[in-house]
Amino acid sequence: MECTLNEETTAVAGLASNDEMSAHNEAVEAWLLAAVSRGDLSVEAMAQAMQADGYGEHEAQLLAALGVLRHEDTPLHSVLEHSRMQGAVLDVIQHFRYARLDALDAHRSPVDAPVAPSKVRGVRARLTCTSPDLALFDDVLSAHECSDLIEFAKEHLSANRVMSEQGEVIDADVRTSSGCFVEAGSVPWIDAIEARISTLVQWPQECMEELAIVRYSGGERFLSHFDYFNAPELLRHREELDAAGQRIGTIVLYLNDVTEGGATRFDVAGLELLPSRGSALYFTYRLPDGRMDEASLHSGTPVLEGEKWIATLWLRERPCRGLSAG
Numbered sequence: 001m002e003c004t005l006n007e008e009t010t011a012v013a014g015l016a017s018n019d020e021m022s023a024h025n026e027a028v029e030a031w032l033l034a035a036v037s038r039g040d041l042s043v044e045a046m047a048q049a050m051q052a053d054g055y056g057e058h059e060a061q062l063l064a065a066l067g068v069l070r071h072e073d074t075p076l077h078s079v080l081e082h083s084r085m086q087g088a089v090l091d092v093i094q095h096f097r098y099a100r101l102d103a104l105d106a107h108r109s110p111v112d113a114p115v116a117p118s119k120v121r122g123v124r125a126r127l128t129c130t131s132p133d134l135a136l137f138d139d140v141l142s143a144h145e146c147s148d149l150i151e152f153a154k155e156h157l158s159a160n161r162v163m164s165e166q167g168e169v170i171d172a173d174v175r176t177s178s179g180c181f182v183e184a185g186s187v188p189w190i191d192a193i194e195a196r197i198s199t200l201v202q203w204p205q206e207c208m209e210e211l212a213i214v215r216y217s218g219g220e221r222f223l224s225h226f227d228y229f230n231a232p233e234l235l236r237h238r239e240e241l242d243a244a245g246q247r248i249g250t251i252v253l254y255l256n257d258v259t260e261g262g263a264t265r266f267d268v269a270g271l272e273l274l275p276s277r278g279s280a281l282y283f284t285y286r287l288p289d290g291r292m293d294e295a296s297l298h299s300g301t302p303v304l305e306g307e308k309w310i311a312t313l314w315l316r317e318r319p320c321r322g323l324s325a326g
């Protein structure tokens, strides 16, 4: 199983195999629900049963932990209290970039309604996938933060630029949106948002490019592309690689709900993620052997009604503050 849906489906897979995947997920979830309602909160027992059923150790632990988190709406700390394998669960959770809001609360911006410091809850991955490696998180930005970012961008938008084969900046058909960068300090709470994302994905803030806000109006889209620099023969790509290394991951923050169209589509997996205000898509594309993952090929599908607003953060191998890759 490559993709795991953890909530009601706000993600839509376009290929026929999705039906099989959903049926499989439903069966797994039904089993988890039954286990939880029997009062068996032992993640370990569930994981062992799943392993006996042919799941890999890691996957079984993850699914069992997710099952408890989801079906009981159980705070993370309570899962850990009930679990005899706290360390393993934490490893699994961290591996899949779960973060705890108490850690994230340190990075809440002033426009957020404060979460009581004693309140601990997990940031839930609605969906995880191994090929491409991605996770979709809910409630990463507050409604206030989303609308403030949109209001800021409205004052600073210009047509997005795409590089020609010769490495020149041109207006091209690949990306028909408008956008702007949010320089450090230009919005008071931008640092808080970036620090929160850094905590969520466990990657240093100084290795994140400047936040880029993009608006797609009716009919606008971003054709299939890789986010990493895949043409070292081009001067621009070579310069970028020399300056701060490869791009290895992307966070797309969805700033509004889109009425129709405007999905983020992963062509190889046939997976389409629908924007939902405040959620964050995180995907990575450096494979364990160092090659870049072609399964990360993706596009922004045409917006059919209304507008789509996103904010994107690209992760680099090395510090990149002050450089704008675009």
Ligand SMILES: O=C(O)CCC(=O)C(=O)O
Residues within 6 Å of the ligand: 222, 227, 250, 252, 262, 263, 264, 265, 298, 299, 300, 301, 310, 312
């Ligand atoms: O618009 C989208 O959903 C995708 C955006 C994207 O691919 C990017 O900003 O690199």
Ligand SMILES: [Fe+2]
Residues within 6 Å of the ligand: 225, 226, 227, 250, 298
């Ligand atoms: Fe992209």
